[in-house]
Every structure is written in C-alpha cells, then in structure tokens.
Amino acid sequence: MTRAVPLATRTLLAQRRRLIASVLGVGLSIMLMLLLDGMWAGVRAQVTVYEDNAGASLVVVAPGTENLFSDSSVLRSSTVAQVAATPGVRWAAPVRTMYTILDLHDGRIAASLVGSVPGKPGGPWRLARGRAPATDDETTVDGTLAKRHGLRIGADLEVMGREFRIVGLTTTGSTFMTGMVFLTHAAVQQLLSAPGTTGAVLVGTDQPAAVSEALQAQGLTVRTREQLRQADLALMTKVFGSPMKLMVGIALLAGTLVIALTAYGAVVEHRRDFGVVKALGATTSRLSRLALVQSLAVAAAGVVVGLGLFAVGRELVGMWRPQFLILLTGQTITRALLAALVMAVLAALVPARRLAQLDPAAAFRSLP
Amino acid sequence: MTARLSRGVPLARRVLFAERRRAALSVAGVAAALLLVLLLDGIFAGAMAANTYYVRTGPADVVVSQSGVRTMHMSTSVLPAGTLEAAREVAGVQWAAPIGFTTGIVANGTGRQLSYVIGYDTTSGRGGPRRLDSGSTPELGEAVLDRIAADQLGVTVGDTVQVIGTPLRVSGLATGGTSIVNTTTFVSRDQLTRLRRPATAYLLVKAEPGASAERVAAGLRVALPNVTVQTRTEFVASESRITRDMSADLLRIMTLLSFGIALAVTALTLLTVTLTRLRDYAVVKALGSSSLRLVRTVSAQAAWTVAAAVVVAVAAAELLSLLLSRLLPTVQVLVTTSSVGRTALWAAVVGVLAALGPLPRLARIDPATAFREAA
Numbered sequence: 001m002t003r004a005v006p007l008a009t010r011t012l013l014a015q016r017r018r019l020i021a022s023v024l025g026v027g028l029s030i031m032l033m034l035l036l037d038g039m040w041a042g043v044r045a046q047v048t049v050y051e052d053n054a055g056a057s058l059v060v061v062a063p064g065t066e067n068l069f070s071d072s073s074v075l076r077s078s079t080v081a082q083v084a085a086t087p088g089v090r091w092a093a094p095v096r097t098m099y100t101i102l103d104l105h106d107g108r109i110a111a112s113l114v115g116s117v118p119g120k121p122g123g124p125w126r127l128a129r130g131r132a133p134a135t136d137d138e139t140t141v142d143g144t145l146a147k148r149h150g151l152r153i154g155a156d157l158e159v160m161g162r163e164f165r166i167v168g169l170t171t172t173g174s175t176f177m178t179g180m181v182f183l184t185h186a187a188v189q190q191l192l193s194a195p196g197t198t199g200a201v202l203v204g205t206d207q208p209a210a211v212s213e214a215l216q217a218q219g220l221t222v223r224t225r226e227q228l229r230q231a232d233l234a235l236m237t238k239v240f241g242s243p244m245k246l247m248v249g250i251a252l253l254a255g256t257l258v259i260a261l262t263a264y265g266a267v268v269e270h271r272r273d274f275g276v277v278k279a280l281g282a283t284t285s286r287l288s289r290l291a292l293v294q295s296l297a298v299a300a301a302g303v304v305v306g307l308g309l310f311a312v313g314r315e316l317v318g319m320w321r322p323q324f325l326i327l328l329t330g331q332t333i334t335r336a337l338l339a340a341l342v343m344a345v346l347a348a349l350v351p352a353r354r355l356a357q358l359d360p361a362a363a364f365r366s367l368p
Numbered sequence: 369m370t371a372r373l374s375r376g377v378p379l380a381r382r383v384l385f386a387e388r389r390r391a392a393l394s395v396a397g398v399a400a401a402l403l404l405v406l407l408l409d410g411i412f413a414g415a416m417a418a419n420t421y422y423v424r425t426g427p428a429d430v431v432v433s434q435s436g437v438r439t440m441h442m443s444t445s446v447l448p449a450g451t452l453e454a455a456r457e458v459a460g461v462q463w464a465a466p467i468g469f470t471t472g473i474v475a476n477g478t479g480r481q482l483s484y485v486i487g488y489d490t491t492s493g494r495g496g497p498r499r500l501d502s503g504s505t506p507e508l509g510e511a512v513l514d515r516i517a518a519d520q521l522g523v524t525v526g527d528t529v530q531v532i533g534t535p536l537r538v539s540g541l542a543t544g545g546t547s548i549v550n551t552t553t554f555v556s557r558d559q560l561t562r563l564r565r566p567a568t569a570y571l572l573v574k575a576e577p578g579a580s581a582e583r584v585a586a587g588l589r590v591a592l593p594n595v596t597v598q599t600r601t602e603f604v605a606s607e608s609r610i611t612r613d614m615s616a617d618l619l620r621i622m623t624l625l626s627f628g629i630a631l632a633v634t635a636l637t638l639l640t641v642t643l644t645r646l647r648d649y650a651v652v653k654a655l656g657s658s659s660l661r662l663v664r665t666v667s668a669q670a671a672w673t674v675a676a677a678v679v680v681a682v683a684a685a686e687l688l689s690l691l692l693s694r695l696l697p698t699v700q701v702l703v704t705t706s707s708v709g710r711t712a713l714w715a716a717v718v719g720v721l722a723a724l725g726p727l728p729r730l731a732r733i734d735p736a737t738a739f740r741e742a743a
Binding site: 158161261 | 387389393394396400401403404408411434435436437439444446448470473480533548610613614617618621626629633640643688696699
C-alpha cells in the first residue's frame with residue numbers, strides 16, 4: 001500500500017486552490033527570509049565600501065577612533081607631514097570623514113561625507129560621469145543617491161548650510177541608509193570651522209607591518225584596513241543584528257504556521273479517508289509519516305516558489321530603490337533550505353497529533 | 369427565516385471556530401505576518417524616541433545650531449564665535465547654555481559602545497543629564513555614563529573607561545540615553561575640549577516665564593541670522609524625521625511582504641473552511657438563505673480572523689517589547705497607536721481580498737447537496 005497509493009500527495013492535490021494559497025504563503029515566507037538575509041549580506045558588503053576603495057593599507061586616526069565615519073577623529077594637519085616622512089611610506093593623504101544629514105526636497109537623509117585633497121587618494125574612486133571636486137564649492141555624489149533624489153551635474157546641493165555645485169557622479173557608494181558625498185578637504189575644514197586640522201591620514205605603503213610599527217613608535221594611532229572593516233562590521237552587527245534575527249525568526253514562524261495549516265486542513269478534510277486507512281491496519285507512525293510527507297511537499301514547493309518570488313522581488317526592489325543591495329549567496333540558499341526543512345518538521349507535529357487521535361470508526365460514520 | 373438565522377445563529381463564527389486547532393493556526397499565521405510590521409515599526413519608533421530623548425526631556429525651549437544643521441543624530445555642528453553672547457541679549461531669553469558635542473567610542477576591556485559625547489557646564493548643570501541615577505556630576509577626568517551602557521560594559525561608579533581613547537573615571541550614571549545605535553556620555557566642557565575640540569556645537573536656550581518658545585526663537589533668528597534656530601518641538605520633529613525617512617523604504621517592503629503572507633494565510637483559511645463546510649452551506653441555502661447571506665458569512669469569517677490576528681499580534685508585540693527590554697535593553701520597541709491603526713487597516717484590506725476567494729464556489733452551491741449522502 002505504501003508504494004501503491006500516494007495518499008499524502010493525493011489528499012494535498014485534492015484541493016488545488018488551497019494548495020496554491022499555501023504554497024504561495026510558504027513561498028512568501030521563504031522570500032521574506034531570503035530578502036532579509038540578502039539585504040543583511042548587502043549591508044555588510046556596502047558598509048566597508050570606503051575602506052575597500054580608498055586604496056590605503058593603513059590609516060592614522062586620533063586615539064580611540066575605530067570607525068572612520070561613526071567616530072569623529074581629529075588630528076593636527078602637521079600629522080600628514082610627520083606620516084609622509086616615515087620610512088616606508090609611499091604616500092600620505094589627509095581625509096575628513098563623517099556622517100551628515102542632507103535636507104533634500106523629498107526627505108531628510110543621512111550621508112557619508114568625505115573631504116579629500118584634489119589629486120590625492122581618498123576621493124571618489126569610480127566616476128560614472130563628470131569629475132571629482134577640484135575647488136571648495138564643488139561636490140561629487142554617488143549615482144544612486146543622485147538618481148533617487150533627482151540630483152544632476154550642474155545642480156546645487158546644500159551641505160551643512162553651504163551650497164555646493166555637483167560636478168560628478170560615482171558608480172558606487174550608497175548603502176541602504178546613507179548616500180555618499182565627496183567634497184574637498186578644505187571645504188570640510190571650512191564647514192567645521194577647523195583650520196589646521198584633519199580627520200585621518202590615509203597611508204600607502206608596501207610594508208604595512210613595519211610602517212605601522214614605526215608610526216606607533218611616534219605615538220600615533222594606526223588602524224589597518226582590515227581593522228577598520230571589522231570595526232564597521234561589528235558596529236553594524238551590533239545595531240542591526242538582533243532586529244534582523246528577530247524578523248527572520250518571525251518569518252520562519254509565519255511559514256511554519258502556513259504549512260501546518262495546510263497539512264492540518266488536508267487531514268481534517270480527509271479524516272474519513274484516514275479513518276479507513278487506520279481501520280485497514282495503518283499504524284500511527286505510518287500516518288505521522290504521511291503528515292510529514294505532506295508538510296515536506298508543501299515546504300519543497302514553497303522553496304521553489306520562494307526562490308522565484310525572491311528573484312522577481314530583488315529585481316523590483318533594485319529598480320524601485322537601488323540603494324538596497326540584495327545579495328544571494330550560497331549560505332543564504334542553504335539557510336533558506338534549512339529553514340524550510342525546520343518549518344516542515346515543526347508543521348507536521350499538529351496534523352500528526354490529530355491523526356494519532358483519529359478514531360478508525362470515523363470511517364464508518366457519515367460526515368457531520 | 370433568513371433574518372432569524374442572521375440574528376439567532378452565529379454561523380460565520382461557529383463554522384470558523386468548529387475546528388479550534390485550525391482556527392488557532394490561522395489566527396497565529398496572520399498574527400505572525402502582522403507582527404513583522406508592528407515590530408519593525410516599533411523598533412524604529414523606539415529608536416526615534418531614544419534619539420530625541422536628550423532634547424525632548426531637557427529644560428531648553430529653543431535649540432541653536434550651525435546654519436543648515438537641524439539635528440544631533442549623525443550630525444556635526446559648530447557655532448560661530450559670539451553666538452552665545454548675542455543670544456543672551458535677546459528679549460525673553462532666561463538663560464543660554466553652550467554645549468560641546470561629538471561622537472566617539474566608550475570602551476573598556478570587555479566591550480565598546482558608540483556614544484554621543486556631550487560637554488556641558490557642570491556648574492550650572494544646564495545641558496547635562498536630566499537626572500543622575502547614582503553618583504555625581506563629572507569633574508575634569510570624569511564622565512557620566514548611561515546605565516544601560518555601563519551595565520553592558522560591566523562598569524559602575526568609580527570604575528575607569530576609555531572615552532574617545534582617554535581613560536576617564538565614571539562619576540555617575542544617568543538613564544534614557546541609550547538607543548539601538550548609540551549611548552550618551554556626559555563630560556565637562558573642559559574635558560570635551562581636551563578630548564576633541566574647543567568649539568560650541570549647540571546652544572540650549574530657556575525662555576523666561578511667560579515668554580513663548582516661538583517668540584524667543586523668532587527673536588533669536590533676527591539676532592543670529594547665520595545659524596539655525598528651532599524650538600524644541602521643531603528640533604524633535606527634525607530628529608524624528610531622519611529616522612522616519614531612513615526607515616520608510618524598508619518599512620514599505622516589509623509591509624508589502626507581510627501583507628502578502630497575511631493574505632495567503634487568510635485566503636487559505638477561508639477556502640479550507642468553506643470547502644469543508646460546503647454541505648452546511650447547502651443546508652442553509654436549502655432553508656432559503658440567499659447567496660448574499662453566504663457572502664456576508666464569509667466576510668464575517670474574514671473579519672473574525674483578521675480581528676483576532678490583530679489582537680494576537682499587538683499582544684505578541686507588547687510581550688516581545690517587554691522581553692527585549694530585559695534581554696536586549698538597547699533594542700527599544702514602541703508599539704504606538706498609529707502603528708496599530710495602520711496594521712489593522714492593512715489587515716482589513718487583507719480580509720476583504722481573502723474573502724473574495726471562496727465566493728465563486730459559494731455562488732455555485734447546489735442546495736440539493738444538503739440531501740445527498742456525504743462522499
């Protein structure tokens with residue numbers, strides 16, 4: 001009988017419209033998990049974009065500074081010459097990095113502000129159009145930010161009370177919560193009324209370990225690119241990690257309940273059939289397996305639908321809000337598959353219990 | 369007969385809750401989807417409340433900042449020299465207190481916290497912590513930490529922490545200054561000058577008794593044309609708007625997806641209930657009930673499902689908020705009335721759409737089904 005009658009599949013397929021609704025429900029839950037996971041992967045990839053592209057092996061910062069944008073590092077301008085004179089240093093470039101709030105016509109948004117010396121490293125690294133700022137009244141903004149808020153080359157952008165003319169757009173730089181704005185180092189000094197200071201010194205060297213040691217011996221605080229990346233990731237995980245896990249957990253719960261509802265519905269509707277099966281000698285464990293097979297089938301179909309919905313959703317989100325980078329990694333897919341398996345097993349418990357309690361005499365009664 | 373049936377037999381509720389386990393699964397499924405929206409909304413509302421705590425609960429009626437700077441969160445402000453003196457001359461100003469402001473790391477061997485560091489005049493206490501839970505105001509070489517941050521670092525009054533790379537003794541503990549993003553640390557103005565910079569970042573202004581904040585702000589705008597002047601209400605609204613604008617897109621995406629899940633669950637429930645009770649509906653139809661009455665029955669079932677789900681989701685969100693305040697004190701979840709209202713509205717739309725599913729099947733019901741033996 002096990003081989004001959006695919007009871008689990010047949011009872012599931014008996015009501016196609018209901019099956020479609022449940023597969024769609026599970027698919028949406030899987031899609032939600034994939035999107036959250038993908039967004040989180042995107043956030044982690046984007047948050048270190050400046051450190052990854054600034055070209056510096058080492059960065060000299062003020063004591064206690066661990067993140068370039070969250071901590072406000074202040075150094076004397078003379079530090080740049082001191083760093084440049086250190087043996088093994090190929091180049092040293094001052095930068096001011098901080099967050100700022102832009103007041104745009106369609107909303108207030110946070111931006112990562114970078115002030116660099118024209119012609120030196122630390123400024124915009126990949127230009128889609130235009131050029132990097134050359135004078136103290138010019139700015140280059142990231143293309144995603146520009147597209148989202150209708151900023152064009154030649155237009156003015158207000159930063160901390162001063163107007164800057166947009167002269168270039170970059171291809172990368174936006175994260176899902178902040179855009180990127182580049183000014184000259186002198187312009188940021190003026191905005192902060194802080195002449196004679198800089199924020200950090202980017203260091204180019206072929207001997208990072210030796211140079212780092214030499215700089216620290218002079219009393220300077222040095223961070224490697226990797227240390228800054230890890231500090232950014234740690235901060236981001238601290239802020240968003242717990243809420244993100246919570247949301248994924250609730251999506252998992254929603255998916256589990258949808259599968260349970262489907263499998264339970266099928267059992268209730270076909271309890272007379274199951275009663276016949278039990279009266280014919282089927283054991284409780286056979287019926288429990290049946291509930292599990294139904295749950296697994298719905299979960300498997302849900303994964304396929306979820307992946308499809310995710311692909312469509314990712315494209316739509318990318319078109320609607322390009323600042324949301326959503327990555328699909330092998331780990332993300334593995335986690336979704338595991339989640340579906342967990343959902344299926346948990347969801348099977350409710351109908352399995354109902355089947356275990358089923359009275360074989362139900363087979364010989366009329367339905368109420 | 370139909371009218372009596374309408375009043376006497378709560379058909380919708382009875383059919384829906386005949387299988388209690390299934391009804392519980394349905395309500396829980398929809399509630400889980402709604403909970404996603406409530407929770408995300410609550411987290412952002414919590415962050416908004418925490419971000420605005422310092423100015424919202426402080427004594428200042430007006431806040432003066434650098435031109436073009438309207439917030440503290442993720443902002444840098446430097447006021448031009450002479451701003452304080454000019455502000456004190458404005459009619460209706462009772463007092464004006466300068467504060468220094470920067471962001472930095474507060475750390476010790478066990479952890480690190482991103483922090484606003486506020487330098488205030490410790491003699492007058494203006495611009496300092498609203499209330500000290502324990503300890504005293506900070507002297508040079510000392511800092512007041514927020515209690516949640518201190519707990520997470522495992523320090524208390526008398527211990528030493530690194531504030532922006534400088535070891536400072538914890539002189540006291542305050543409350544209300546820690547959010548999901550950062551905490552708040554208070555030092556004296558002299559100490560902040562040594563840590564970072566001598567500049568005044570913001571000016572806190574108190575209006576004289578009887579003088580309105582709006583009138584004083586207007587006077588300050590005339591006297592100080594090169595800075596931004598906002599009443600406390602305006603400043604708090606500016607701070608709130610950042611969080612709202614930054615979270616709006618994420619909330620829209622989550623709402624849409626949660627709406628989809630809730631819709632699928634509700635539709636699934638109504639379809640299942642309708643299909644398993646087709647014979648009952650046929651009996652009702654054979655007794656003279658109209659198709660409209662059956663439509664009303666399904667609509668009532670949808671209403672019952674989503675209404676119960678909203679109640680469960682709100683209760684779960686409140687419970688999670690309570691649990692999180694114990695387990696993750698930095699994650700503050702505020703379930704607001706407007707959020708519940710919005711979620712209920714979404715849920716109502718879900719109910720209406722889901723109810724459309726079984727209607728064609730109900731319209732086709734043959735009353736004769738009632739007199740046939742069940743298959």
